[in-house]
Amino acid sequence: MNRLRAFLALAVVFAGCYTHPGATPAGGPAQTEGVRFEVPDWSGRWYKGNTHTHTTESDGDSSPEYVARWYKDHGYDFLVLSDHNVYTDPASLSHLADSTFLLIAGEELTSSYEGAPVHVNGLNIPHVLAAERASSLVETIQANVDAVRNVDGVPHINHPNFQWAFSVEELRQIENDRLLEIWNGHPTVHNAGGGGTPSLIEVWDMLLTGGKRIYGIAVDDAHHFQGEFTADRANPGRGWIAVRSRERTADALMEALEAGYFYASTGVSLDDVVVTANRLEIHIEPDRDFRYHTLFYGSGGRLLGESGANPATYELTRDVGYVRAEVTSSRSDRAWTQPVFVVGR
Numbered sequence: 001m002n003r004l005r006a007f008l009a010l011a012v013v014f015a016g017c018y019t020h021p022g023a024t025p026a027g028g029p030a031q032t033e034g035v036r037f038e039v040p041d042w043s044g045r046w047y048k049g050n051t052h053t054h055t056t057e058s059d060g061d062s063s064p065e066y067v068a069r070w071y072k073d074h075g076y077d078f079l080v081l082s083d084h085n086v087y088t089d090p091a092s093l094s095h096l097a098d099s100t101f102l103l104i105a106g107e108e109l110t111s112s113y114e115g116a117p118v119h120v121n122g123l124n125i126p127h128v129l130a131a132e133r134a135s136s137l138v139e140t141i142q143a144n145v146d147a148v149r150n151v152d153g154v155p156h157i158n159h160p161n162f163q164w165a166f167s168v169e170e171l172r173q174i175e176n177d178r179l180l181e182i183w184n185g186h187p188t189v190h191n192a193g194g195g196g197t198p199s200l201i202e203v204w205d206m207l208l209t210g211g212k213r214i215y216g217i218a219v220d221d222a223h224h225f226q227g228e229f230t231a232d233r234a235n236p237g238r239g240w241i242a243v244r245s246r247e248r249t250a251d252a253l254m255e256a257l258e259a260g261y262f263y264a265s266t267g268v269s270l271d272d273v274v275v276t277a278n279r280l281e282i283h284i285e286p287d288r289d290f291r292y293h294t295l296f297y298g299s300g301g302r303l304l305g306e307s308g309a310n311p312a313t314y315e316l317t318r319d320v321g322y323v324r325a326e327v328t329s330s331r332s333d334r335a336w337t338q339p340v341f342v343v344g345r
């Protein structure tokens with residue numbers, strides 16, 4: 001494999017040598033034979049949602065009714081109420097559900113191992129689940145993921161850097177998980193890492209580079225709906241996902257989520273993500289006179305390209321493992337698309 005790669009790299013260099021600047025090499029752009037994107041089989045429209053928020057059923061400051069109404073009134077298509085070890089039956093709030101808004105059952109399974117918090121959300125679960133404890137940090141995370149899987153729910157692993165609980169070493173050992181919080185709106189969860197500890201985005205790239213298929217979600221983890229909205233309070237509206245789904249049902253949304261048919265955002269909306277065999281296009285939804293800068297990353301967290309255009313495009317010409325896009329607005333809001341994997345190596 002390495003010999004083949006070296007040969008192909010040389011071939012590209014030679015193609016460059018024998019082509020004068022500006023000319024297109026015979027047969028189009030230099031392309032490693034057989035390398036292409038795995039094209040997602042998605043359809044439907046985007047549904048905006050938040051999968052992590054709290055109410056007075058645990059340590060939030062507002063009732064489930066108030067919280068659900070807040071999201072509905074702010075244009076969300078779906079919401080998961082995820083209180084600590086408490087289950088709120090969506091049927092109790094069925095008067096809020098209509099053709100524009102869906103409540104999906106959930107819970108934040110809240111456990112710990114030797115003081116390290118282990119919080120795993122269970123989405124689309126049928127009843128309350130007991131948070132699990134086990135004999136190691138990895139086993140404790142795994143036991144909570146398994147508890148959610150056992151009832152056909154969808155797990156997501158929350159805020160690894162909260163109290164610096166765990167990182168890539170533990171996460172790469174977990175099985176049957178597809179979703180990781182790469183951004184959480186709570187003020188003390190250390191999304192950016194620090195003091196030598198990687199950011200959640202770096203952790204994500206490390207897991208992807210190691211071959212783990214894991215998708216990055218952004219969430220509010222909101223607790224504070226009353227009083228002032230400030231950076232030091234856990235207010236709503238900060239982190240969300242938009243899921244491409246055929247319909248607004250819990251099952252369809254969960255299936256799309258676990259397939260990676262979504263993007264995560266702190267404020268940038270996308271009109272479309274187009275994937276062909278050798279091209280990734282990011283179509284950004286314009287907002288007032290904001291401008292956008294898109295970076296494309298691949299295996300090893302390497303920067304592969306950048307664009308100030310809309311759509312922003314990346315042409316696949318070699319084996320880069322995977323490609324994901326990160327869009328930043330002139331207000332510093334972000335959107336992260338899910339990795340598109342390179343196949344045919």
Ligand SMILES: [Zn+2]
Pocket residue numbers: 108119158159
């Ligand atoms: Zn938590």
Ligand SMILES: [Zn+2]
Pocket residue numbers: 052053054108221
């Ligand atoms: Zn939480």
